[in-house]
Amino acid sequence: MTESMVEVDRVSRRFGSTVALDEVSYRAGEAKVYGLVGANGAGKTTLIKHLLGLFRAKSGSVRMFGMDPVRHPVEVLQRIGYLSEERDLPEWMRVDELMRYTQAFHPDWDMAYAHQLLDTFELDSGMKILELSRGMRAQVGIVAAVAHRPDLLILDEPSTGLDPVVRKDILDAMVRAVADDGRTVLFSSHLLDEVERMADHVTMIHQGRVVLDGTLESIRRAHARAQIRFGERLDQPPEIEGALSVEGEGRSWSVIHNGATEPFNASVARHRGEVVQSRAATLEEIFVARVGRAPSSAEAA
């Protein structure tokens, strides 16, 4: 059996009275891209900080490459590249100093690769971190995260607050890590179209709980969207077999259901309705059906 890179077993975490993680179990491995989806405050960053050993699991356990990341920080962190949401880099350093500093922690650091990336991003390595724009900080952060060619690249909300050009650089770095080096990438995002593009495996987190976990393909197979029409106006949403969420009014309703089309259609027919249109559901529709609202709209809450 191959060693699982990430093994989280029933981890819970509270901050005061707020439950940040509630019995979360999670696994990741293989050369794949893992997407962690949820609104701000859903628990994504808290989970990631457990993986890095920045938080100790108060209940449950975390194993990274078979090791406890709190007890074996050096061994674990050497194999990980990490871009934090805050891009908290030491502001007094120059870019080249940061590269040498980061190199000190990573025996496999590839300085030629680091400089090649800095050139691609057209970054002046003599500049101080303090002087860099938000986008440039993200670029420097990604170079520091990938230049030791880590087995696992962890990116927390990598494209939040970035302009399209830098966002593209970050996505490119993710693609290269998988395509060139066969690495595993784990990223969190509240942008569902980005997750739909980049993730092979999707985990949806809501209020500290994993609400859905599987390959993108299996998740999409297990959901469909149907437009249905009834002969007469309905005041209440119809109760249809396999329906996860129903919305509409009068004669027209749209339903996200569990993907079992035949029983669904039969159930609609029993209610004297007709399926007018049926198609695969998007991740956004699936998320809303499972959680009640889109992750980006929940941000303000």
Added chain:
Amino acid sequence: MNITINPSDGVPIYRQIANQIRYMVASSLLEPGEEIPSVRGLALRLKVTPNTVVKAYHELESAGVLEKRPGAGTYVKAGPTPLAKQERDRIIEQRIDGLLAEGHQLGFTADELLEAFRRRQEAIDRESKEEKGDREHG
């Protein structure tokens, strides 16, 4: 190879890629023996996980549309494939369906449309013959 994807239209991205390549092969925008972009290249261009491109190419390989040459990339398979025929059928059927719907709107029966089809074909044949004649005599 100009592929565009839309992550929010409900069709899985690997299928969007595969469908567009199929269409390009069927309509000769991609020719037999032509090399298509590497997995890495297309993933970088489209900003998708490389595994999605791998999956699209795999599907097209098992359908006989593409072939992988060891150590040399992926190519459009030489010779007509059964799938290209299917795809041609699908494309022409869509056009016929549109024509039938429009004909119906304008009050033509299917038989009248068939008759119109033959008349147009004859007219086109006649024109091309005359053109040929013109060239030979001119």
